[in-house]
Amino acid sequence: MTPFTFKALVAEEIKGEFTQSIQTVSSSQLPDHDVLIQVHYSSLNYKDMLSATGQPGITDQYPLTPGIDASGIVFKSSDKRFKEGDKVIVTSYDLGMNTPGGFGNFISVPGDWIVPLPEHLSLRESMMIGTSGLTAAMGVHKILNQGIQPSDGEVVVTGSTGAVGSFAIALLSKLGFKVTAITGKTDESTFLHSIGADKIVSRFDLDLQKARPLLSSKWIAGVDCVGGDLLDYILRQTAHNGMITCCGNVAGDRLNTSIYPFILRGVSLHGIDSGIARMADRLSVWNKLSGEWQFNKEQICKFITLLELPDEIRKMQNAQQIGKVVIQLPVS
Numbered sequence: 001m002t003p004f005t006f007k008a009l010v011a012e013e014i015k016g017e018f019t020q021s022i023q024t025v026s027s028s029q030l031p032d033h034d035v036l037i038q039v040h041y042s043s044l045n046y047k048d049m050l051s052a053t054g055q056p057g058i059t060d061q062y063p064l065t066p067g068i069d070a071s072g073i074v075f076k077s078s079d080k081r082f083k084e085g086d087k088v089i090v091t092s093y094d095l096g097m098n099t100p101g102g103f104g105n106f107i108s109v110p111g112d113w114i115v116p117l118p119e120h121l122s123l124r125e126s127m128m129i130g131t132s133g134l135t136a137a138m139g140v141h142k143i144l145n146q147g148i149q150p151s152d153g154e155v156v157v158t159g160s161t162g163a164v165g166s167f168a169i170a171l172l173s174k175l176g177f178k179v180t181a182i183t184g185k186t187d188e189s190t191f192l193h194s195i196g197a198d199k200i201v202s203r204f205d206l207d208l209q210k211a212r213p214l215l216s217s218k219w220i221a222g223v224d225c226v227g228g229d230l231l232d233y234i235l236r237q238t239a240h241n242g243m244i245t246c247c248g249n250v251a252g253d254r255l256n257t258s259i260y261p262f263i264l265r266g267v268s269l270h271g272i273d274s275g276i277a278r279m280a281d282r283l284s285v286w287n288k289l290s291g292e293w294q295f296n297k298e299q300i301c302k303f304i305t306l307l308e309l310p311d312e313i314r315k316m317q318n319a320q321q322i323g324k325v326v327i328q329l330p331v332s
């Protein structure tokens with residue numbers, strides 16, 4: 001195919017500083033994978049911020065176009081499972097890590113990374129879910145598979161105003177759970193109530209170092225997005241046979257906790273990694289999200305263009321994001 005050019009956000013290191021700018025790049029810079037996709041929408045995830053700002057352990061080589069999420073239309077395919085014009089979603093694997101990602105108009109990926117756009121979801125809505133929504137939904141899926149029902153008790157979400165947390169609150173509330181949102185931004189209480197939080201607790205009011213190995217039971221389940229001492233705290237407050245799912249590390253990558261929630265209350269801690277989830281599990285959660293788990297996501301999403309993306313990356317780096325950022329790529 002004759003090379004062509006398109007717009008992309010490019011992260012690069014210039015004189016020891018990482019910068020992000022919108023550049024015109026060539027299709028010849030894309031890897032030679034089986035499926036070329038014209039990206040219509042992407043979304044901003046925590047990992048994208050880490051990659052775009054050069055944090056260690058994410059991207060090995062710069063310049064790179066980040067973006068672990070993309071939805072769009074197959075432009076060219078040598079994989080028999082996909083044909084020109086198919087609507088598709090790609091989330092995680094190596095997209096946006098060391099493979100040019102969804103913050104550019106075109107991506108080239110192996111067919112094994114692709115999920116056909118589920119019926120009843122638009123390309124736009126699929127990126128209102130994206131990796132953060134899929135991760136929250138995988139956590140909720142585990143909790144339901146444990147047999148936990150809304151009548152069993154209240155649930156808790158940490159990192160509540162973030163992309164994973166806000167999606168988890170809205171989904172749990174839609175499923176009938178009473179949700180307590182633990183947040184560092186109590187000034188966003190109106191937002192948190194509007195998406196389904198029943199109670200709001202400031203994480204700055206919690207005595208996380210309280211030494212008791214078990215605290216009085218408050219929740220039957222939780223979706224933890226932050227890790228560290230806050231995860232330890234909510235584990236010690238979890239009721240008999242409860243489950244906490246964890247996916248994030250913004251509050252710390254160590255978990256120093258007590259054995260008692262596990263051996264005296266039968267509490268489970270379940271890790272979520274949406275990046276390497278099996279395709280069968282991804283499809284099953286995407287199908288739920290396009291069917292019985294549909295809810296109005298407009299209030300947790302903000303839509304931006306590529307030009308606005310560097311500012312939004314900075315906001316995420318400073319823990320100032322509220323909800324989910326969806327990027328609309330220019331499509332000619």
Ligand SMILES: NC(=O)c1ccc[n+]([C@@H]2O[C@H](COP(=O)([O-])OP(=O)(O)OC[C@H]3O[C@@H](n4cnc5c(N)ncnc54)[C@H](OP(=O)(O)O)[C@@H]3O)[C@@H](O)[C@H]2O)c1
Nearest residue numbers: 046135159160161162163164183184247248249251273274
């Ligand atoms: N395992 C996976 O598959 C997977 C997938 C997606 C994301 N993640 C991880 O999940 C985490 C959240 O991602 P996200 O997209 O929701 O990020 P985000 O939009 O930036 O939200 C993170 C939220 O965490 C809270 N927070 C920030 N600093 C904190 C601190 N020091 N202590 C406690 N809470 C703090 C803030 O919410 P409040 O102000 O409301 O407290 C912030 O909005 C990240 O660690 C990300 O890497 C993992």
